[in-house]
Amino acid sequence: MTELSPAPGRLTATDIAVARGGRPVFAGLSLSLGPGEALRLAGPNGGGKSTVLRVIADLLTPLKGAVRWNGTATSEDPSAHSRRIAYLGHADALKSALTARENAETMLSVAGRNNGAALDRAFDLLDLQRLSDLPAGWLSAGQRRRVALARVVASGAPLWLLDEPTVGLDAASVSALERAIAGHRAAGGMVIAATHIALDLGPGDATLDPGAFSWTTDVFGEALV
Numbered sequence: 001m002t003e004l005s006p007a008p009g010r011l012t013a014t015d016i017a018v019a020r021g022g023r024p025v026f027a028g029l030s031l032s033l034g035p036g037e038a039l040r041l042a043g044p045n046g047g048g049k050s051t052v053l054r055v056i057a058d059l060l061t062p063l064k065g066a067v068r069w070n071g072t073a074t075s076e077d078p079s080a081h082s083r084r085i086a087y088l089g090h091a092d093a094l095k096s097a098l099t100a101r102e103n104a105e106t107m108l109s110v111a112g113r114n115n116g117a118a119l120d121r122a123f124d125l126l127d128l129q130r131l132s133d134l135p136a137g138w139l140s141a142g143q144r145r146r147v148a149l150a151r152v153v154a155s156g157a158p159l160w161l162l163d164e165p166t167v168g169l170d171a172a173s174v175s176a177l178e179r180a181i182a183g184h185r186a187a188g189g190m191v192i193a194a195t196h197i198a199l200d201l202g203p204g205d206a207t208l209d210p211g212a213f214s215w216t217t218d219v220f221g222e223a224l225v
């Protein structure tokens, strides 16, 4: 098990309103997640699942509301917040000329998290060892997704933000991801996953549909074009 660093804490987002491209996405959205907990973001295309992940990661500033870690606004210390997060976006962002292993190592090094033993365990879990020395450009879409996931699993970050993590994965890989999530939660880690499929996040997971948070023009006012 990879030791989590920094320690897990309580993540809260309160009364969040977001507009993108001058159009409202949602308003009045709140959530709270503590150590060992998981949250599924569900709902239709365009409902705002990726937007929630980007707000939690401080990649997108809401028009209203705040994201806090143990009660302190994450915007007060963005670099401390980035160290809490392993973020899996839609794009796998692998460099084609680097091997699978080099890609994962590079991504972890950039985050100051390279840990060979943890990466070995993640590669074992996701059945990547036999692909380790292949250039990423030779990998299939699902294999590339597994490499991107291995980087998250090996990170030791307490909060995993996963955007459609199962896209391209076969059934065995979905099961491996579910085991990784279970292990992460058992160690006190936290997971927020946007997914359209029945990914098992484990017992007691909550579900949030950002599209269900309606908005009114008075929340957004003149921020909208």
Ligand SMILES: Nc1ncnc2c1ncn2[C@@H]1O[C@H](COP(=O)(O)OP(=O)(O)OP(=O)(O)O)[C@@H](O)[C@H]1O
Residues within 6 Å of the ligand: 020, 021, 025, 043, 044, 045, 046, 047, 048, 049, 050, 051, 052, 194
């Ligand atoms: N870069 C952007 N610029 C402007 N608007 C955007 C941008 N990205 C997303 N949006 C808009 O924000 C809204 C929410 O998009 P988001 O990607 O969060 O939805 P989602 O629930 O993750 O969708 P999906 O299920 O298709 O992945 C959509 O109406 C979309 O058009």
